[in-house]
Amino acid sequence: MPTYHVEMMEGRTLEQKKKLVAELTRVSVEVLAVKPESVDVIITDIKRENWATGGKLWSEPRD
Amino acid sequence: MPTYHVEMMEGRTLEQKKKLVAELTRVSVEVLAVKPESVDVIITDIKRENWATGGKLWSEPRD
Amino acid sequence: MPTYHVEMMEGRTLEQKKKLVAELTRVSVEVLAVKPESVDVIITDIKRENWATGGKLWSEPRD
Amino acid sequence: MPTYHVEMMEGRTLEQKKKLVAELTRVSVEVLAVKPESVDVIITDIKRENWATGGKLWSEPRD
Amino acid sequence: MPTYHVEMMEGRTLEQKKKLVAELTRVSVEVLAVKPESVDVIITDIKRENWATGGKLWSEPRD
Amino acid sequence: MPTYHVEMMEGRTLEQKKKLVAELTRVSVEVLAVKPESVDVIITDIKRENWATGGKLWSEPRD
Numbered sequence: 001m002p003t004y005h006v007e008m009m010e011g012r013t014l015e016q017k018k019k020l021v022a023e024l025t026r027v028s029v030e031v032l033a034v035k036p037e038s039v040d041v042i043i044t045d046i047k048r049e050n051w052a053t054g055g056k057l058w059s060e061p062r063d
Numbered sequence: 064m065p066t067y068h069v070e071m072m073e074g075r076t077l078e079q080k081k082k083l084v085a086e087l088t089r090v091s092v093e094v095l096a097v098k099p100e101s102v103d104v105i106i107t108d109i110k111r112e113n114w115a116t117g118g119k120l121w122s123e124p125r126d
Numbered sequence: 127m128p129t130y131h132v133e134m135m136e137g138r139t140l141e142q143k144k145k146l147v148a149e150l151t152r153v154s155v156e157v158l159a160v161k162p163e164s165v166d167v168i169i170t171d172i173k174r175e176n177w178a179t180g181g182k183l184w185s186e187p188r189d
Numbered sequence: 190m191p192t193y194h195v196e197m198m199e200g201r202t203l204e205q206k207k208k209l210v211a212e213l214t215r216v217s218v219e220v221l222a223v224k225p226e227s228v229d230v231i232i233t234d235i236k237r238e239n240w241a242t243g244g245k246l247w248s249e250p251r252d
Numbered sequence: 253m254p255t256y257h258v259e260m261m262e263g264r265t266l267e268q269k270k271k272l273v274a275e276l277t278r279v280s281v282e283v284l285a286v287k288p289e290s291v292d293v294i295i296t297d298i299k300r301e302n303w304a305t306g307g308k309l310w311s312e313p314r315d
Numbered sequence: 316m317p318t319y320h321v322e323m324m325e326g327r328t329l330e331q332k333k334k335l336v337a338e339l340t341r342v343s344v345e346v347l348a349v350k351p352e353s354v355d356v357i358i359t360d361i362k363r364e365n366w367a368t369g370g371k372l373w374s375e376p377r378d
Binding site: 190191192193194195196197198201205208209212213216217219220221235240 | 253254255256257258259260261264268271272275276279280282283284298303
């Protein structure tokens with residue numbers, strides 16, 4: 001603990017994921033005073049056809 | 064906000080997803096008095112081998 | 127299935143929750159062709175101090 | 190209800206999943222006094238590049 | 253890993269929770285061949301007014 | 316998007332939460348090249364009697 005779940009649109013590179021989890025963990029250690037090895041991060045890559053905002057899937061054209 | 068997570072068996076068509084998120088958003092606007100653009104819906108398609116009810120995966124034959 | 131998780135700011139009335147789950151279920155039956163009793167909805171009331179957008183908690187004053 | 194979400198590293202066999210959901214359901218019936226058919230289990234297979242502990246993805250080499 | 257999220261109706265005793273997490277962990281060790289200390293279980297107690305099945309909250313009378 | 320869910324043991328101060336969501340958002344903007352207002356963070360405070368590691372609730376004494 002803490003445990004992070006990050007949902008983001010698919011397409012991020014491995015480099016971005018590596019940097020993101022490193023930074024999230026560093027921030028958690030600083031702010032929450034926890035040990036790094038207690039921080040878990042689980043990323044979920046969401047397809048554009050599976051995320052909607054305002055009633056419209058992100059796979060659809062937007063105005 | 065609100066944010067919806069919908070877990071359903073894989074296999075739904077894009078048309079069904081489009082209609083579902085549109086309807087969920089419309090209902091939220093009506094009942095919760097929120098703006099449509101504040102409604103997020105994330106769909107998770109679950110494989111039959113990853114969902115069990117009554118101790119049996121849905122990929123297995125049922126009586 | 128399907129199973130819905132709805133996260134929304136705390137403060138909604140019981141009447142709103144009753145109407146919301148009835149409507150979500152009705153919509154699911156129509157769009158996904160499932161039986162009503164297979165639809166589960168779990169609501170999570172989020173405190174304003176536990177939801178942030180744009181890096182700021184909703185318990186904080188906004189411009 | 191109860192509803193279980195199990196997140197685990199991808200790679201488990203169908204046999205392991207079948208046994209796991211059967212056992213989780215049996216344990217729930219015993220401890221919580223619920224009917225087996227009320228127990229749902231949803232498994233999420235996580236890719237090693239999507240799970241980090243201690244700030245490092247599990248797809249990366251560990252000391 | 254694995255990480256369990258268990259959603260159940262509020263009202264379970266501490267004894268039931270203690271037994272449940274012990275059993276879930278034992279089962280995971282047996283079936284998934286993981287170390288006990290790698291198993292996390294997070295329980296969410298759901299209020300009856302926040303869970304609906306078949307379009308009706310569990311806080312409402314059922315036929 | 317991205318949307319973060321952070322589960323942590325209850326007891327963190329409002330100051331810690333404010334700092335955490337600000338930092339998570341800053342990091343996301345840097346690494347993922349998103350706009351700050353697209354970043355949502357939902358915090359869940361978990362009671363010690365609802366989190367177990369190694370088969371034992373954190374409300375129980377540890378060796």
